[in-house]
Amino acid sequence: MGEIKGFVKYKRKNLAKENVNKRLTHWKEFIKPLSKKDAKTQGARCMDCGTPFCQYGCPINNIIPDWNDLVYKEDYEEAYKRLSLTNNFPEFTSRVCPAPCENSCVLEITNPPVAIKNIERAIIENAFKNNYVRSKTITNRTGKKVAIVGSGPAGLACADELNKAKHEVTVYEKNELPGGLLTFGIPEFKLEKRIVQRRIKILQEEGIIFKTNVEIGKDILLSKLLDEFDAVVLSGGAENPRDLNVEGRELEGIHFAMDFLTQQNRRLLGLEINGKPIYAKNKNVVVIGGGDTGSDCIGTANRQGAKSVTSLELMPQLPKQRRKENPWPQWAFIDRTSTSHEEGCKKYFGVLTKKITGKNGNVKKLHLVNVEFVKENGNRIIKEVKGTDFTVDADLVLLAMGFLGPRKNKLLTELNIVLDERGNIKTDRNNMTNISGLFAAGDMRRGQSLVVWAIHEGRKAAANINKYLLKQ
Numbered sequence: 001m002g003e004i005k006g007f008v009k010y011k012r013k014n015l016a017k018e019n020v021n022k023r024l025t026h027w028k029e030f031i032k033p034l035s036k037k038d039a040k041t042q043g044a045r046c047m048d049c050g051t052p053f054c055q056y057g058c059p060i061n062n063i064i065p066d067w068n069d070l071v072y073k074e075d076y077e078e079a080y081k082r083l084s085l086t087n088n089f090p091e092f093t094s095r096v097c098p099a100p101c102e103n104s105c106v107l108e109i110t111n112p113p114v115a116i117k118n119i120e121r122a123i124i125e126n127a128f129k130n131n132y133v134r135s136k137t138i139t140n141r142t143g144k145k146v147a148i149v150g151s152g153p154a155g156l157a158c159a160d161e162l163n164k165a166k167h168e169v170t171v172y173e174k175n176e177l178p179g180g181l182l183t184f185g186i187p188e189f190k191l192e193k194r195i196v197q198r199r200i201k202i203l204q205e206e207g208i209i210f211k212t213n214v215e216i217g218k219d220i221l222l223s224k225l226l227d228e229f230d231a232v233v234l235s236g237g238a239e240n241p242r243d244l245n246v247e248g249r250e251l252e253g254i255h256f257a258m259d260f261l262t263q264q265n266r267r268l269l270g271l272e273i274n275g276k277p278i279y280a281k282n283k284n285v286v287v288i289g290g291g292d293t294g295s296d297c298i299g300t301a302n303r304q305g306a307k308s309v310t311s312l313e314l315m316p317q318l319p320k321q322r323r324k325e326n327p328w329p330q331w332a333f334i335d336r337t338s339t340s341h342e343e344g345c346k347k348y349f350g351v352l353t354k355k356i357t358g359k360n361g362n363v364k365k366l367h368l369v370n371v372e373f374v375k376e377n378g379n380r381i382i383k384e385v386k387g388t389d390f391t392v393d394a395d396l397v398l399l400a401m402g403f404l405g406p407r408k409n410k411l412l413t414e415l416n417i418v419l420d421e422r423g424n425i426k427t428d429r430n431n432m433t434n435i436s437g438l439f440a441a442g443d444m445r446r447g448q449s450l451v452v453w454a455i456h457e458g459r460k461a462a463a464n465i466n467k468y469l470l471k472q
Ligand SMILES: Cc1cc2nc3c(=O)[nH]c(=O)nc-3n(C[C@H](O)[C@H](O)[C@H](O)COP(=O)(O)OP(=O)(O)OC[C@H]3O[C@@H](n4cnc5c(N)ncnc54)[C@H](O)[C@@H]3O)c2cc1C
Pocket: 096, 097, 098, 149, 150, 151, 152, 153, 154, 155, 156, 172, 173, 174, 175, 179, 180, 181, 182, 185, 186, 190, 214, 215, 216, 217, 235, 236, 237, 238, 258, 261, 292, 293, 296, 411, 441, 442, 443, 444, 448, 449, 450, 451, 452, 454
């Protein structure tokens, strides 16, 4: 523990942000990292609790008290070593993780928690700057070959671990570039693509082979991969979006959020746009779904110059403070304002879209009603509130209502891969599917989740595959 009364002496410091008007003029990240001086005092706030609940709250169990102390002592090289023991890609999590660790920090019981995520970012960016993050030469390979299908954070973490275990790893990706949602989903203003490419370059230098523009199940059959490799991992994400089945859904101008977000990332990467351009300039944009994806649509629409942006959420607004049935150290279900919300949008909670109407085939209005959640016969059901019908103008509607597991295409049907009751790939506790030697990880197995959970999934699958290969 750096400073005995650090948590009394120093206040939590959040990262500075560029002001809204300025950041809306560009696509780059707008968060200013902590200076070394600030990182030191923030590290000093850690109480080095005997039982570090932050570590329990972090899905990859980062050894947080250790690196808080090392940052306080300004030993960034050792802090990086400690961080990279548990996290393959701190540069991603320290930008986009919702930081469940901070909700579990003991200080959070009475004070703002330790700024764990910001300290993590200071460590990893310092490590890159000082060349501590370098590709290593891997020798004495085992001769075992593993194929990974999908290059999102789950596939990349799995590839990194198996490569370090000296197996020969090939990653197949259907897009032109690796990274999964890190590259094509999450907007540039939250995670610049040069950060993703910086890591991919290191993985390539360390010997991982990336085969892009190859869709398994279409360009190469899964059965062929299983013949050629000693183990195969499916980490293709949860790409099946939830649709809105209401009258008027067929009108022009209604799109899945991912089509809109992917197009903008492709534009910025200088890649060709697939299909008709979806662009928000001078449009009344309505985003249905109040989660992360919806928030990313709001930030993107505002940067494209939307006339207005409205966010609709079916669930009621969460409270500002934890409810007593949601105590520390659990993840706090509270109302959060994302940086994209700050940039401007009108928010409605507890609203249901009843139908959509248009003119000349184009979307014009959403017909909405307020709803409440009531208990009937022990079940929680949605009930319309009589007399609360209203409309919202819309020229572009973005559907961001979550995902229903992986697409059910030939990748899954060729060999009859068994799914669980939620439509995700079913595995045993060792990540193995119903087919011997075929493993699954990430959103494809877990369902739509977080980058940090995808890293956890990839690491766990790799450990299980390593055991499996060593027994062969
Ligand atoms: C818009 C959006 C914003 C998000 N923002 C955040 C955030 O801020 N913070 C956070 O923690 N989480 C966020 N998430 C969630 C997070 O991105 C995912 O949980 C995570 O990326 C899942 O990782 P994955 O590796 O399992 O899958 P993915 O990242 O989805 O990667 C799967 C990859 O597999 C490829 N693939 C699929 N099928 C095949 C095939 N047959 N052959 C070859 N390749 C294939 C896909 O092209 C894709 O590249 C967000 C999600 C979305 C949609």
